[in-house]
Amino acid sequence: MVFVRSITSVALLAALGIAVPAVAGSAVVAAQPSGPVSPVGSDSRVVAANRPDPQVLAISIDALMPRAVRRLGRDRAPNLWRLIDEGASTLEARTQVELTVTLPNHTSMVTGRRIKATKGGHGVTWNDDAPGRPPTVQAAAGHDVASLFSTAHAAGRSTALFATKSKFSLFQRSWPDDLDRVTIKEEKDAVVVRKVVRDLLKRDRGVTFVHLGAADKAGHTKGFMSRGYLRAVRRLDGLLGTILEATDTDSRLDDLTIILTADHGGVPGTRDHGDAGARDDYRVPFAVWGPGISPADLYDLNPGYRDPGKSRPGLKGKQPVRNGDVANLALGLLGLDPVPGSRFGVKRSLLVTAAD
Numbered sequence: 001m002v003f004v005r006s007i008t009s010v011a012l013l014a015a016l017g018i019a020v021p022a023v024a025g026s027a028v029v030a031a032q033p034s035g036p037v038s039p040v041g042s043d044s045r046v047v048a049a050n051r052p053d054p055q056v057l058a059i060s061i062d063a064l065m066p067r068a069v070r071r072l073g074r075d076r077a078p079n080l081w082r083l084i085d086e087g088a089s090t091l092e093a094r095t096q097v098e099l100t101v102t103l104p105n106h107t108s109m110v111t112g113r114r115i116k117a118t119k120g121g122h123g124v125t126w127n128d129d130a131p132g133r134p135p136t137v138q139a140a141a142g143h144d145v146a147s148l149f150s151t152a153h154a155a156g157r158s159t160a161l162f163a164t165k166s167k168f169s170l171f172q173r174s175w176p177d178d179l180d181r182v183t184i185k186e187e188k189d190a191v192v193v194r195k196v197v198r199d200l201l202k203r204d205r206g207v208t209f210v211h212l213g214a215a216d217k218a219g220h221t222k223g224f225m226s227r228g229y230l231r232a233v234r235r236l237d238g239l240l241g242t243i244l245e246a247t248d249t250d251s252r253l254d255d256l257t258i259i260l261t262a263d264h265g266g267v268p269g270t271r272d273h274g275d276a277g278a279r280d281d282y283r284v285p286f287a288v289w290g291p292g293i294s295p296a297d298l299y300d301l302n303p304g305y306r307d308p309g310k311s312r313p314g315l316k317g318k319q320p321v322r323n324g325d326v327a328n329l330a331l332g333l334l335g336l337d338p339v340p341g342s343r344f345g346v347k348r349s350l351l352v353t354a355a356d
């Protein structure tokens with residue numbers, strides 16, 4: 001039996017004022033990745049095994065650029081930096097290879113699949129909800145496509161989706177019986193976050209997925225990295241703060257892990273993020289924060305992953321951390337197996353806890 005509670009994570013919990021409960025019941029043997037690379041981290045399912053009631057909140061901040069996080073710094077984006085500093089994180093995660101637009105990348109986040117349908121992807125290549133589009137992800141792929149929602153739901157966990165763009169109704173149509181709650185409020189980020197906090201406190205959700213769109217909107221109207229865009233990121237940092245405050249003050253959220261990433265970035269000085277080959281488009285942050293998560297660089301914890309530097313690795317060979325890792329990381333944090341048919345984080349699950 002493997003049981004992990006690293007000194008760092010206990011120290012982190014103490015620093016956060018979170019009580020570390022006594023070990024209950026039997027621990028689960030972690031499925032360690034096999035192969036030549038010996039992991040320095042432990043599987044997310046170990047984290048789940050240590051929590052009586054694991055819950056995951058995945059937050060996608062549309063068009064959140066690592067460049068903006070750095071520019072604002074800890075003074076002006078304290079909550080984003082809290083996730084980065086206290087969590088397992090990187091500012092060098094990658095989007096999907098094929099496209100750097102919203103709906104295709106979010107579909108990868110919730111399915112763990114690449115985009116291209118003929119290569120086992122989900123097939124969602126469009127980025128609006130215009131009439132004439134395939135009505136579901138399954139219609140786009142040409143076959144059944146499971147998701148984070150359907151996999152968690154099949155395991156008896158409750159699921160919820162909150163979004164600020166109407167095109168996310170695609171997920172509701174694709175997994176109608178697997179989403180226990182769907183709330184879509186066009187361009188109402190603050191309203192959505194208020195509802196998320198209330199929902200987390202009231203319901204015992206296994207998985208909550210949240211999309212916040214204000215930074216993308218500002219990028220399109222005022223330019224990426226413009227003052228208007230940075231102002232929007234600061235506002236979103238404040239909304240993230242209201243979620244973190246709830247986790248700090250309410251014991252009902254003691255077992256909540258937050259995953260934060262983005263669908264794409266944007267090219268500074270332009271109003272566009274559609275060039276999948278542009279570094280500022282394909283580079284996104286990725287942070288995992290919560291009880292039992294080691295404060296560490298994700299690439300230090302995961303020698304099985306490739307720190308891409310400035311590059312844009314393809315889908316062959318060692319993979320960088322990608323936004324498509326959200327689905328299987330979230331399931332791992334719930335102690336569940338990967339999404340059937342998924343790709344990211346299957347052969348090598350993303351490690352978020354330092355090994356003993």
Ligand SMILES: [Zn+2]
Pocket residue numbers: 063102216217220273
């Ligand atoms: Zn956009």
